[in-house]
Amino acid sequence: MRLAVIAGDGIGPEVVAEGLKVLRSVAPDLETTDYDLGATRWQRTGELLPDSVLDELRGHDAILLGAIGDPGVPPGILERGLLLRLRFELDHHVNLRPAKLYDGVRSPLADPGSIDMLCVREGTEGPYVGNGGVLRRDTPHEIATEVSLNTAFGVQRVVRYAFERAQARPRRHLTLIHKTNVLTHAGSLWSRTVEEVAAEFPEVTVAYQHVDAASMFFITDPGRYDVIVTDNLFGDIVTDVAAAVTGGIGLAASGNLDASGTNPSMFEPVHGSAPDIAGQGIADPTATVLSVGLLLDHLGSADLARKVNAAVAFDLSTRDPQAQVRTAEVGDRLAALA
Numbered sequence: 602m603r604l605a606v607i608a609g610d611g612i613g614p615e616v617v618a619e620g621l622k623v624l625r626s627v628a629p630d631l632e633t634t635d636y637d638l639g640a641t642r643w644q645r646t647g648e649l650l651p652d653s654v655l656d657e658l659r660g661h662d663a664i665l666l667g668a669i670g671d672p673g674v675p676p677g678i679l680e681r682g683l684l685l686r687l688r689f690e691l692d693h694h695v696n697l698r699p700a701k702l703y704d705g706v707r708s709p710l711a712d713p714g715s716i717d718m719l720c721v722r723e724g725t726e727g728p729y730v731g732n733g734g735v736l737r738r739d740t741p742h743e744i745a746t747e748v749s750l751n752t753a754f755g756v757q758r759v760v761r762y763a764f765e766r767a768q769a770r771p772r773r774h775l776t777l778i779h780k781t782n783v784l785t786h787a788g789s790l791w792s793r794t795v796e797e798v799a800a801e802f803p804e805v806t807v808a809y810q811h812v813d814a815a816s817m818f819f820i821t822d823p824g825r826y827d828v829i830v831t832d833n834l835f836g837d838i839v840t841d842v843a844a845a846v847t848g849g850i851g852l853a854a855s856g857n858l859d860a861s862g863t864n865p866s867m868f869e870p871v872h873g874s875a876p877d878i879a880g881q882g883i884a885d886p887t888a889t890v891l892s893v894g895l896l897l898d899h900l901g902s903a904d905l906a907r908k909v910n911a912a913v914a915f916d917l918s919t920r921d922p923q924a925q926v927r928t929a930e931v932g933d934r935l936a937a938l939a
């Protein structure tokens with residue numbers, strides 16, 4: 602396995618070191634290449650993602666990313682120039698975010714029940730494509746547009762991916778989340794696509810919810826969800842709610858997938874660079890380790906992915922909830938367990 606590693610800023614390098622520790626313990630023949638990208642590089646050289654680096658990244662089987670960001674960088678620069686650019690250039694059309702409430706993890710919900718959902722968020726379209734502009738800026742007549750782009754091709758491939766995942770899970774249930782009653786143009790494309798693709802998956806039951814109603818059910822009855830499919834913006838928001846109810850940012854893993862396999866997929870914890878705790882050795886590396894599990898699964902090593910997930914499940918069920926997390930100790934435990 603040839604893995605490109607973008608450790609990034611803040612706690613990024615701290616959690617990535619532990620992710621690699623666990624990955625090496627199950628896949629010793631791993632070859633890694635480190636890429637220095639992020640706030641530190643931008644501040645030093647003004648570079649975000651040189652084309653030559655992008656070309657090199659394409660030559661790897663997968664990418665592991667820590668976190669990118671620093672309070673000293675104006676908002677938007679790293680997001681558009683690096684994080685979103687990676688996703689668009691490498692055609693990461695599936696943003697995969699599992700949300701499972703592990704035994705031993707405290708949910709902020711009084712009665713969470715059993716939560717085990719897989720959110721499939723579209724990653725290359727919607728309102729995030731930068732299709733818009735500003736006229737008459739800084740005048741009372743300023744006009745700002747941010748047009749949501751939805752293509753039949755783009756919706757179909759992510760919906761089909763979600764059905765495939767639902768088909769492979771015990772409950773075989775898929776929920777489309779959108780706002781079809783108000784966003785009627787895009788909503789109709791999404792609904793019709795789900796209906797069409799559903800015909801290919803007769804064993805998968807399908808539900809639909811408006812995003813506002815779904816936001817309530819994520820809090821009041823999250824156990825009802827199995828696989829969720831939704832657009833880029835709604836997915837960004839509801840996946841954070843899903844993370845919150847299943848134990849929070851230290852546990853939330855994600856994959857940015859080119860499901861066609863043409864480009865390397867990228868795996869990263871959902872959290873950012875956490876400048877408030879960087880350098881203290883107290884960041885929880887579990888989200889990164891779970892992202893490594895997603896990486897293994899994506900590359901066809903489902904048995905190794907299961908080992909990593911089982912190690913995390915065991916560790917979480919036996920952790921002292923009062924004790925301060927020590928990044929390297931969690932990594933050592935998980936590497937030994939896996």
Ligand code: NAI
Pocket residue numbers: 612616667668669670671672684850851869871872873874875876877878883884885886888
């Ligand atoms: P954040 O996720 O970095 O931190 C939010 C809170 O969660 C902080 O209190 C932090 O200490 C805590 N936290 C985060 N990860 C943790 C972990 N593994 N273990 C324990 N506690 C953890 O979000 P914030 O503060 O909004 O952003 C900080 C920087 O990260 C910003 O520059 C932002 O742009 C960037 N960012 C980067 C992302 C990425 O690389 N994909 C995603 C989100 C934010």
Ligand code: MG
Pocket residue numbers: 837838841
């Ligand atoms: Mg987000």
